[in-house]
Amino acid sequence: MESATAPRFAVVIDDDADIRQLLVDVLTQAGFQAIPTANGLDGVAAVRQFEPVITTLDVNMPGMDGFETAKRIRAFSSTYILMLTALEDEIDTLQGLDSGADDYLVKPFRPRVLRARIDAMLRRPRVVGSAAATKQAPAAPAAATPAAQAPATEQPAYAAPPPLAIAQEPVPQGAFQAVPVTGAQAPAVSSAPPAPGQSGWMEHNGLWLNIDTRVVRLRGTELELTRSEFDLLAALLQSNRRVRTKPDLALLLRGESYVTTYLVSEADKRAIEVHMGNLRKKLSENVNSPRWIETVRGVGYRLTAPDSE
Template identity: 40%
Template sequence: MSDSRANRRAVVIDDDPDVGGLLAAILGGAGFDVKVAADGPTGLHLVRDFAPEITTLDVNMPGVDGFETLRRIRLLSSTRVVIVSGRVDEIDMVLGLSAGADDYIAKPFRAREMRARIEAVLRRSAEYGPVSVAVPETGWLNAGAVRLCVAQREARLHGRLVALTRSEFELLAGLAIACGKVCSKEQLVGTLRLRGEAGSGLVTDSDRRALEVHVANLRRKLDNAGAHELIETVRGIGYRVAALVR
């Protein structure tokens, strides 16, 4: 992370003092002013009052669990949220990402990987647009019948707004820019992380699973809006916008 960004703040929400202390040390070493909460309600107050740039969140906490805490966070803050949890079943990842998490990292984790993942989430927040390629001068992209306004990060189908998370919008925009060409899972992970050239860097099984969850959620929302079968799976490779295939 660049040291040029001043007054960076982070909140750690975890009922395990050892894990909370480790996360606070990692973030503190990256230049953040860190506040730690041992439960969801206290964490919510910190997010509201401290206005953190990044928040890490455990799932298994007494009282208000991490998923409910995340839903409440999203009502009052745009802080980037990274779930850090020992629950690694796919359904838990689905719930977390669907509720608005920006990343989902399994415990136990390595300090270096944790810092790299947090850096990637924050780069995504700092950069403009989902991918490092030219966007049409109109500021709009087309994915079949779905139109994407890059400046406002809005997706519309026949003029009606389709509510997408940031990650879902970036995925659909990346696929639209590809103009019907297949985007590999590695490329799309790179799009979400903004690691530089698509596909560069280590892509883990956890990355691929998270991507698959994002794509599944995106497909469900598009289908509910009336854009059926817009995203096609190309087995063994990745995805493309079927309506743009020439």
């Protein structure tokens, strides 16, 4: 007998049986159908099969480690990746984020902290379905569902949870893989800059961002930003010249902008530095003479003065 709603899947990738069971228990309590796997290859296969909303991924595994596993998953899936690691060095944090993780948690961890991190990620905008499914969607003009990958069913492998209410006419942002913007509603297809009063657009020194469609354009070219990079840039544009601190931005990425009860560690602050560094690279920003983002040493970041060169 079929359930009224499709299950929400979560994939657990961890070679430690005790931790794997703990993760399954926490995710099950959160309303997910958890799929446990013990190595990277099986984990990648499970993500491909079940299209999970969230994937937890251990770093230190025999054979294919968590960094390589995350890269392979990101090649076809937009699942949230929460990386679990016993490594606290900065280089390991940077490598995890660069591999495609959305967030990370250092072992040992408390189940309530894990649940809070998961809930925070689910409050952030995401692409529905896998990146591969998104790219195939335009080829099915008569399809009623946006992610019809399985030929024998009319429903996708899972349904997005209620907290992930996607705004009307979303534009896939492709956090780690470029997804072309299509359709008559996409304002970024024109080479001319948007009109100043056009809905959703913000501009600073020739850099345009649309908060509704999550599109960023510079010199007529659409930039491919991750979810975190987009959210940080949007926060700075909305703040004008007001300084945003690293703890403030770290809470923002967790979806806890106005809640200060969560610990912001030094690793969280370094993660913001990594995201900002990657964002500046994509903007071709000169850190010695920035045009868009200034570093306020010891505090955080803010926009440059208007029309700076």
